[in-house]
Amino acid sequence: MSLVRPMRISFGTLTDRDVLLVRAQTENGTEGWGECVAFSAPVYSPEYVQGCREVIERFFAPAILGRGEIRAEEVSGLLEGFLGHQMAKATIETALLDAQLKENGQSFGSYFGATRSEVDCGVSVGIASSIDRLLEEVSLYVAEGYRRIKLKIEPGWDVDPVAAVRSAWPMIPLQVDANQAYALSDTEHLVRLDRFDLLLIEQPLNEHDLLGHAELAKRMQTPVCLDETITSLADARQAVALGAAEIINIKPGRVGGYLESVRIHDFCKESGIPVWCGGMFETGIGRAANVALAALPGFILPGDTSGSSRYFHRDVTQPFVLEGGRLKVPQGPGIGVTVDLAFVEEITTEVWRIGAV
Ligand code: OSB
Ligand code: MG
DSSP states (O other): OEEEEEEEETTEEEEEOOOEEEEEEOTTOOEEEEEEOOOSSTTSSSOOHHHHHHHIIIIIHHHHHTTSSOOHHHHHHHTTTSOSOHHHHHHHHHHHHHHHHHHHTOBHHHHHTOOOSEEEBEEEEOOOSSHHHHHHHHHHHHHHTOSEEEEEOBTTBSHHHHHHHHHHSTTSOEEEEOTTOOOGGGHHHHGGGGGGOOSOEEOOSOTTOHHHHHHHHHHOSSOEEESTTOOSHHHHHHHHHHTOOSEEEEOTTTTTSHHHHHHHHHHHHHHTOOEEEOOOOOOHHHHHHHHHHTTSTTBOSOBSOOOGGGTOSSOSSSOOOOBTTEEEOOOSSBTOSOOOHHHHHHHOOOOOOOSOO
C-alpha cells in the first residue's frame, strides 16, 4: 500500500508498505488476523517482510500446526527455541489470539485489561524538505485535532525545526524521535533541545548502547525514551535498571506480540515508567489491536496511533477516524474490526497457504 505522506527518517524514506497478513483458521472455521509490522527492507530492525514470511512458513507454522489445538498464550513458549524474529512471532500470536477471542466473544481491549474506551492520539512527522514545509504539515495535523506532535530528527535537522514548531505552537505536547541517529559525543548539542519543553527524546543513540543512553539521560533534562532497544520484557527491565529508559515506546511487533506488550506495561506501571504505544504504519488490522493496547492504564502518553487517513488512501478495514483527537477502542470480539476481503484480494500480490487450508 502506498503511503499518503512518505516519511523520511534518518535511515531513509518510506513511501509504501508491503504488508504481510496472516489469516489463521481454527478447527471450527473461525478466522483470526495478524498483521506483520516488518518493512520490506531490514532498515528499522533486522526483520523484513520476505524474511518473516520465510521464517513463519519454514519454522513457526510447522511447530504450531504440529501441536493440534493450541492457545495463543502458548505460542511464545512453543517458538522460544527459535531466536529473535519478534515481528514474525507477534503476527502468529495475534492471528491466533484474534480467532480465540472471536470464539469467546471477547474484545482485545477487554482481554488486555483496557480501562478506557478511547485513546489520545499523536502523530509522527518525518524530516521535511524545509522548515516552511514542516510547519505546513504540522498545521494540518493540529487542525485535525492530534493531541501530540512527534518530529523526526537527525544531525542537521533538530534544533531549528524543533524551535520553529515550538514557537508556532507554544503549548502543544511535543516530542522528538532520532531513530539512533546520534552518538554520545553529540550530548552537548542534544542538550540544546532541553529548552523546548519536550515530552521526551526517543532512541537518540544506537539500539545496543544502553550505557550511552543512561549517560545521556543523566545529562539531559528531556526524558530519554527507548524504542528500537526494547525487544522484550527482559530488555525493558535492564534498560530501566540502568537508567537508560525513563519512558518506553511499546510496539507490539518489536517485542514479540501483545502478550509481551502487556507484561512490559505491567512492569513499567509498577516501576513508575510511563509507556505509550508506538506505530509501524499499520493498516486497520494492526491499528485496531494497537488502540486496544493503548487503552491500558499505564499508557499515559498519546501514542503514534494516528487515523487511517494519515497513512493510506483506503484502509483494509473501516477507517479509523479521529474524534476530538482520539480514536475509539473497538468493542467487537477479537480485533473488533471487519477486514474488507474484496479490497485485500484486490491488492494482494502473493498468497501462501500453509497446513490444511
Ligand atoms: O521510530 O517510531 C518509529 C515509522 C517507521 C519506522 C519507525 C518509526 C516510525 C514512526 C511512525 O515514528 C509511527 C506511525 O505513525 O505508525
Ligand atoms: Mg521510534
